[in-house]
Amino acid sequence: MPDTAALTSTDDALHALLRRLDELGYDFVTPTPLTHQRVVRRPGMRLARSVRDVLGWSLPFEPSALPRDLFEALQAGGVLEPAGDLWKSTVRVSRVHGLLFLHSAFPTEDxxxxxxxxxxxxxxDFVAAEMGHDCRLQRVVDVGGGAGAGALTVAARCWVREVLLTDVNPQALRFARINARQAGLPLATRLTSGLEDAPADCDLVLANPPYIVDPAGRAYRDGGDLQGGQISLDWARQAIDKLAGGGRFLLYTGSAIVRGGRDRLKGELYAMAEAAGCALAYRELDPDVFGEELDTPAYADVERIAVVGCTITKPR
Structure with missing residues (x-):
């Protein structure tokens, strides 16, 4: 396992921000981008009046809208940018399963x-349900783990000896380390694509890959071929090779259900698991998400995009 990168002074400032927000009982649930757009278009949402307006709704603000220590932490963390005569935070903070997570401000277009x-x-939620309580794991890898929601959900519920989060985005790794420090949970990070450089003999591999066809090719959104399902297949194949006997791969992803109700991703995953002698459980978690994508050429033959949870278990 790699050593966790040392936190810098700016990282320390962002950790202090999270610590202070936790003390204040800060809470925010990040909605979809379309919901966010609708909310901030409302009258009275042009200028931040509270901490949640600044660090949740990403509104421009005057320094007086924040307690002085929070404003200073944002300054020291290097995450403020001018917005005319006002300021704007380049980060948001949300709470997931009781833990605070630092992530990018709206809009996430970069x-x-x-x-x-x-x-x-x-x-x-999917990971927590699959883990249950009082689980013990030796080695966990969260591939493409972003801000760390999956890895830290496991680490908070289970005894885990090693937790590794991989991502192609250095900023994601940085935020994940800060989030883990605030949660008081173990986390190592590695800058890599997929599971290429991940260790073998894993008890658990997690993945929440991108699953939408994104013309801009943004790494956190574009799932590649198979109408966004290719990265899910690639990571499943890699994960099977990395699992120890009895280990599990938990895949949360989306599947484009084509005309006639056919789930091509499901068929590909079942064939892959059968060839490897693995057991597979597959279920829809949400039957219809990102409906606006159906207006684009890439989804001309798609009836709906379903969110699915897939568990692949390697034989002992």
């Missing part, structure tokens, strides 16, 4: 954005 949203909550 290639290096660290996204956390409704999928993160559903992913954490």
């Amino acid at each position: 290639e290096n954005s660290v996204f956390l949203g409704p999928d993160s909550y559903r992913f954490a």
Whole structure:
């Protein structure tokens, strides 16, 4: 396992921000981008009046809208940018399963954005349900783990000797380390694509890959071919090779259900698991998400996009 990178002074400031928010009982649930747009278009939402307006709804603000120590922590953390005569935070803070998570401010349009949203909550719920209580694990890897919602959900519920989070985005790894420090949970990080450099003999591999066809090619959103399902298949194949006997791969992803109700991703995953001698459990968690994508050419033959949870278990 790699050593966890040392936190810098700016990281320390962002950790202090999270610690203070926890003391204040801060809470925010990040909605979909479309919901966010609708809410901030309302009258009275042009200027922040509270901490949640600044760090949840990403509204421009005057320094007086925040307690002085929070404003200073944002300054020291290097996450403030001018917005005319006002300021704007480049980060948001949300709570998932009781833990605070630092992630990118709205809108998440930059290639290096660290996204956390409704999928993160559903992913954490799926992982928590699969883990149960009082579980003991030696080695856990969260592939493409972003801000750490999956890895830290496991670490908070189970005794775990090693937790590794991988991602192609250095900013995601940075935020994940800060989030883990605030949660008081173990987390190592590695900058890598997929599971190429991950250790073998894992008890548990987690994945919440991108699953939408994104013309902009943003890493946190674009799932590749198979109408967004290719990365899910690639990571499943890699995960099977990395699992110890009896180990599990928990995949939370989306599947484009094509005309006639056919779930091509499900068929591909079942064939892959059967070839590897693995058991597979597969279920729909939400039958219809990202309906606006059906207006795009990439989804011309798609009836709906379903969110699915897949558990692949390697034989002992």
